[in-house]
Amino acid sequence: MPDSGKPTTPPAAPPAGATAARTASPLSLAVLGLGVFLLVLAPLLAWYVEPRAKVTPVDVDVTTVFTGTGSYFDTGALRTRDRQKITITRHVLGDVAASEKNGRAVWDVSTTVDTPQTLALKDPRKAFQWTVERWVTDRRSNAPVHCCEEAPTRFDGDAYLKFPFDVQKKSYRWWDNTLGAAVPLRFAGTKKIQGYLGYRFTGTVPPTRTGSRQVPGRLVGRPGQGQIQAEEWYANSGIELVVEQRTGRIINASISPHKTLRAPGARRDAVTLLRGEGLQFTPATQRAQVRLARTDSDRLALVGRTLPVGAAAAGGVLALAGVVWVVRGRRAAGSE
Template sequence: MRKTASPFSLVLLGLGVFLLVLAPMLAWYVAPRAQRTPVDIDATTVFTGTGSYFDTGTLRTKNRQKITITRHVLGDVAESERSGRAVWDVSTTVDTPVTLELKDPRKAFQWTLERWVTDRRTNAPVHCCKEAPTRFEGDAYLKFPFDVQRRTYRWWDNTLGAAVPLRFAGTKHVQGYEGYRFTGTVAPTRTGSRQVPGRLVGRPAQGQVQAEEWYANSGIEMVVEPRTGRIINASISPHKTLRAPGARTDAVTLLRGSGLEFTPATQRTQVALADADSTKLKTVGETAPLAAAVAGGGLTLFGVVLVVRGRRRFS
């Protein structure tokens, strides 16, 4: 009389061992590779709020006006696949009530076109693929890196042309969804110059002067979904002015926005996308590995017991 293992016990044992091997592979190999910035993105975010802007028709600053900022991000899939990077083309328009009705970015109060290239895993800037601007830096742009930490990040401000430190400031709920809150400011900084009539900046005796362009931002707030780094709400308070050459005070307000924030519709869209992406990453990195480990351990133990007990045969 001898003992032999039944086919059923061997199947259970093999399945259990497979699941035990699968668990760490999902957690340590598959999950990190799932954390990749998407390249097939086609998204629009809209900020609105009240502010002031300089009306070139009347040469006066209009106050208490609705300001709308619309940003459209389109991924260049072909270039992204070729380079292995995330290549995004970004169109940003700033509209007043008058220009918003025209529905033409070329007639907006301000329109910028940019091409941002980042490492799909780290979110670090990559200088290739005809990126513009060519010197952008930092570690947070249209999104934050994956697995956001409670620390300070450098957020790229395209108006400033430099990275701004955003400090962790607790948590905040957006449309019922909790995210990490980061805040920062930009002190008045000279960003360039433009030729304007002298009388516009308090120099009536001069026909044309090279006025200084200054920029500040009194309040930047980003609320970020921690696992994906997706921004679920954003608020900015930009202030762009002109000064006479060498002056210490502003002469003209070109644009001032107070608390320009994602619209409720944009918030809902961002929250839904963040929740879906976070759930996928959690499933691959936590839920599935844990389930595989628990099931694999149970099946392996049960299979070993059956093999040891065996099936009695008489020779």
């Protein structure tokens, strides 16, 4: 067409602020971003952080005490004394340096058995019985690890000073250091210790020969013989362990050990070396173990359940609110 000669009018410029109106507000984007972050954080806490928090501690320094009534053989009087107080003290000290080198839990364990006379001496070397052990376990599974100068070297089983994490209602093999073997413990319901509910496991050890000891023959009914190798026998008529379910920490333990001597080849006990009926954690030890179990359990529950659930719920709400806010903002901008 021929030019009419009228000037061409350029298209009108968009009103000031129209571009900004079509862009989501910074606050809505921030809400959306926070919601997405929390949704990502929730499974990260549950599937990554919590499993790494479920590890056996290495910096332990714990003393547990059992007490009860029983009998023991008085070597000075050469006779068994009955109805005496028996005290078992176990001190567990973690070897942090050794644990950090190999990623395992290395614990040095000192256990003393005391009578009223030896307890007053406050010296493990003068105790009725003193054993020193070194336990090495996998920090995640609680399985024994054979390294790092462990003692005893035959250590086996699922549990000893603690059970695995997330204890199940099933049987476990508990290592009995006096027997030198693992003992099956059956799940036997629940029990409250100092008001705290735990899983209860029970078992027994039938009379079992565990070794020999040189003694005068007359001590085991062989007066015509001088020194003989008498047989050492061990039984435990009642083992009861109450365990915190999430951490596997033992919050109460009760044992009834019976150690005797027999003449070689004899079928009956000749001497009672030690007998304890229902030796169990003192109330003070129970309270300390419950306090540690509750603290560790709450920490694991926070990381593995409370925070993931809270993060997922809050993240879902914030993400949805952010999406709605952004969409509404764009629609409002488009209708102008």
